[in-house]
Amino acid sequence: MTLSIAYSPCPNDTFVFDAWAHGRVPGAPELDVTFADIDVTNAMAERGELDVLKVSYAVLPWVLDEYALLPCGGALGRGCGPLVLTREPGTQLTGRRVAVPGERSTAYLLFRLWAAEAVPGGVGEVVVMPFHEIMPAVRDGAVDAGLVIHEARFTYRRFGLHALADMGEHWESTTGLPIPLGAIIARRSLGAPALRLLADSARASVRMAWDDPAASRPYVLAHAQEMDPAVADQHIGLYVNEFTHDLGEAGYAAVRGLLTRAAAEGLVPALGPDALDFV
Helix, strand or coil: CEEEEEECCCHHHHHHHHHHHCCCCCCCCEEEEEECCHHHHHHHHHHCCCCEEEEEHHHHHHHCCCEEECCCCCEEECCCCCEEEECCCCCCCCCCCEEECCCCCHHHHHHHHHHHHHCCCCCCCEEECCHHHHHHHHHCCCCCEEEECCCHHHHHHHHCCEEEEEHHHHHHHHHCCCEEEEEEEEEHHHCHHHHHHHHHHHHHHHHHHHHCHHHHHHHHHHCCCCCCHHHHHHHHHHHCCHHHHCCHHHHHHHHHHHHHHHHHCCCCCCCCCCCCCCC
16 A cells, blocks of 8 residues: 655654655555645645645644544644744734745644734734745845744744744643644545554654664755754754654643634634544
8 A cells, every 4th residue: 555645844754754754664554755845735635635644733624524633743842833033123013014834834823823912903914935935034024024933943043033922932821731733634534444554653653763863864854955954953852752652632632722722713613522533
């Protein structure tokens, strides 16, 4: 069985999937891999393309009829939330132009929950652009602020930018829950045995990456978009953790908390009571 899958070229995804993508996980299905930014994979999921995808948790309310949430392989954590960056410290965002990495991204959902409290009157225009273009756009004045994810946490000072707010810090301080960022979903029509095999394969791939980090390094750096190896290591250390191996009770509580709160604000459709259940 060969399954089509899409995930990002970011170090956390290539680290997690290296062993599986290269046939080193015994009994795991073969993968036909497509690399794409999260905004692209979210759109793929909404169109029902591919068997397995890494997507934003924020897109789940639109895709869970066709896809099941796998209880592993994704990105949750603490101290790893998106940042709002500006050229000058203390910039007021009311009526301003803000770049975001996707309107169905978890980062944007967390931003909207924060802005509802912190930006009286609301921001002005929201501009969607690939996440690697956001910091140059803020630096060059094309936008007034940018919502950034991934390794930008470690590199934004190189662009002369300032962190106005930390969306993860706001989320954790108001909920006490870890920050749900990216999820692994798989087509429900594959059937329960195949879905369980996918979850087992993802967990095994994570364990193998942890047991022998050097094995994944060529794959990680080949797709890291000229990233400094030290930054790639920081990226992996931040986004690959116990929740990647298994969501667990706290992970599921974070996902339910985010989507329930967002639905109450009218930002996403409400989930059914069993929508997040795995087989």
